[in-house]
Amino acid sequence: MIHVKDNKCDFCGTCVAVCPVDAIELREADIRIIHETCIDCDICVWVCPIDVLESQDAQVSND
Amino acid sequence: MTDFDVIVVGGGPAGCIAAYESAKAGLKTIILEKDRDIGYPVRCAEAIGEDGLRKFMETDPQWVAATIKYAQLHSPEGTAIRLDLPIENGLILHRRLFDFALAQRAAEAGSEVQTKAYVDGLIISDDQVKGVNYQYFGEKRSLTAKIVIGADGVESRVGRMAGLRTALKLSDTGSGYQVSVANVDVEQDVIDFYFGSKLAPSGYLWIFPKGEGMANIGLGVVGKGVKDVLAKDLLDKFLADRFPKAAVLTAVAGGIPLAKTLKKISTNGLMLIGDAARMANPVSGGGIISGMVAGRIAGQVAAEAIRTGDLSEKGLKAFPARWHKEVGRDYAIAHRISNSIRDVTDDQFNKMARELKDLPPEKLHIRKVFATAAKHKPKILLDITRAFAHL
Numbered sequence: 182m183i184h185v186k187d188n189k190c191d192f193c194g195t196c197v198a199v200c201p202v203d204a205i206e207l208r209e210a211d212i213r214i215i216h217e218t219c220i221d222c223d224i225c226v227w228v229c230p231i232d233v234l235e236s237q238d239a240q241v242s243n244d
Numbered sequence: 245m246t247d248f249d250v251i252v253v254g255g256g257p258a259g260c261i262a263a264y265e266s267a268k269a270g271l272k273t274i275i276l277e278k279d280r281d282i283g284y285p286v287r288c289a290e291a292i293g294e295d296g297l298r299k300f301m302e303t304d305p306q307w308v309a310a311t312i313k314y315a316q317l318h319s320p321e322g323t324a325i326r327l328d329l330p331i332e333n334g335l336i337l338h339r340r341l342f343d344f345a346l347a348q349r350a351a352e353a354g355s356e357v358q359t360k361a362y363v364d365g366l367i368i369s370d371d372q373v374k375g376v377n378y379q380y381f382g383e384k385r386s387l388t389a390k391i392v393i394g395a396d397g398v399e400s401r402v403g404r405m406a407g408l409r410t411a412l413k414l415s416d417t418g419s420g421y422q423v424s425v426a427n428v429d430v431e432q433d434v435i436d437f438y439f440g441s442k443l444a445p446s447g448y449l450w451i452f453p454k455g456e457g458m459a460n461i462g463l464g465v466v467g468k469g470v471k472d473v474l475a476k477d478l479l480d481k482f483l484a485d486r487f488p489k490a491a492v493l494t495a496v497a498g499g500i501p502l503a504k505t506l507k508k509i510s511t512n513g514l515m516l517i518g519d520a521a522r523m524a525n526p527v528s529g530g531g532i533i534s535g536m537v538a539g540r541i542a543g544q545v546a547a548e549a550i551r552t553g554d555l556s557e558k559g560l561k562a563f564p565a566r567w568h569k570e571v572g573r574d575y576a577i578a579h580r581i582s583n584s585i586r587d588v589t590d591d592q593f594n595k596m597a598r599e600l601k602d603l604p605p606e607k608l609h610i611r612k613v614f615a616t617a618a619k620h621k622p623k624i625l626l627d628i629t630r631a632f633a634h635l
Contacts, residue, residue: 193287193496195417196499198410198411198499209279209362228417230475230497
């Protein structure tokens with residue numbers, strides 16, 4: 182599961198550009214991962230220039 | 245009756261030119277910009293060639309930060325090769341003012357402009373794009389139109405909403421970070437490019453002057469390398485080493501499309517332009533002029549399609565045809581070059597730079613770089629120089 186770190190994002194849209202399933206919604210200063218659509222490919226995590234996104238274990242989030 | 249003839253999604257240079265052309269042709273036109281400002285934030289290194297710009301407008305000194313005469317390439321071990329730009333002038337813009345001027349021009353031609361207008365869906369019926377759903381200051385609205393032009397930048401969601409495949413491959417994506425700094429001593433007529441696997445793996449670092457004591461300093465990491473490094477960390481390290489006294493006045497992240505033009509850039513009722521269509525130069529990442537060229541074509545083709553009444557993909561077929569003829573074909577070649585550049589080792593780069601460095605300055609021009617580069621494989625310096633010289 183992809184997690185957005187607090188207060189870090191610059192809303193540049195690089196993650197949106199590479200997302201193969203259009204699972205990231207980005208407005209002027211608001212970013213959301215659409216978890217139902219996300220396939221956890223992690224491309225957005227790699228490509229983010231400032232390390233905003235992180236991949237977390239699904240189990241952790243299910244707790 | 246539709247609300248508008250043409251809706252342009254995105255108020256960057258490509259979108260503003262498209263709206264200008266459309267409005268100038270007498271079409272009822274609106275630009276919808278998701279941010280509250282036209283021209284801000286600036287996610288751009290702000291360099292263009294004046295000869296490219298001249299096809300659109302005269303240069304206004306108000307939005308020129310610096311005028312460039314030389315490009316300087318730095319090899320990984322630190323050899324610098326200085327070259328005359330083979331174009332008239334390079335310009336470093338104040339994009340915020342430049343974009344404002346373009347939007348003003350569109351408005352004066354008759355286009356409406358709305359900021360804080362976030363397009364979150366397309367109106368599609370009978371397999372034809374017929375308008376947009378959007379949020380204006382968070383309030384849900386819809387507008388119908390004969391033609392929608394997607395100029396929504398690297399994110400390129402408008403195309404996706406219409407079923408076009410716009411997702412960038414990792415190998416075609418630059419992960420970029422840039423700062424605008426004060427208190428730096430840089431030559432105001434030189435743009436610098438630094439290469440090397442430690443500095444910017446598979447990409448490059450740039451220093452573009454932005455007026456006395458000021459510069460845009462940024463870098464892009466390309467492809468698989470992004471898994472192991474962070475653009476921001478690399479740039480912070482470079483700044484600490486080279487410009488410890490620099491004050492960061494602006495910091496922006498950004499994705500740089502280094503792809504070929506999308507296979508499909510139009511569908512029934514829709515055209516995609518600029519970064520949204522992956523129309524930037526795949527070697528340098530520069531995309532202002534090419535986006536404006538596409539904007540002009542799209543605006544003109546929209547006018548012609550509306551005049552004839554054929555709003556289908558077929559009715560818009562002059563758009564991809566003209567784009568590929570004017571720019572796209574060259575950039576397809578540049579894309580192949582871009583891929584080969586990424587494989588060049590630090591050693592290869594150092595060797596070529598050393599060889600060129602030994603030449604007397606009067607012999608060091610682009611043709612000599614070509615000859616030297618041609619001896620080695622791949623002919624990297626030439627490709628880089630050519631690509632950057634045309635920004």
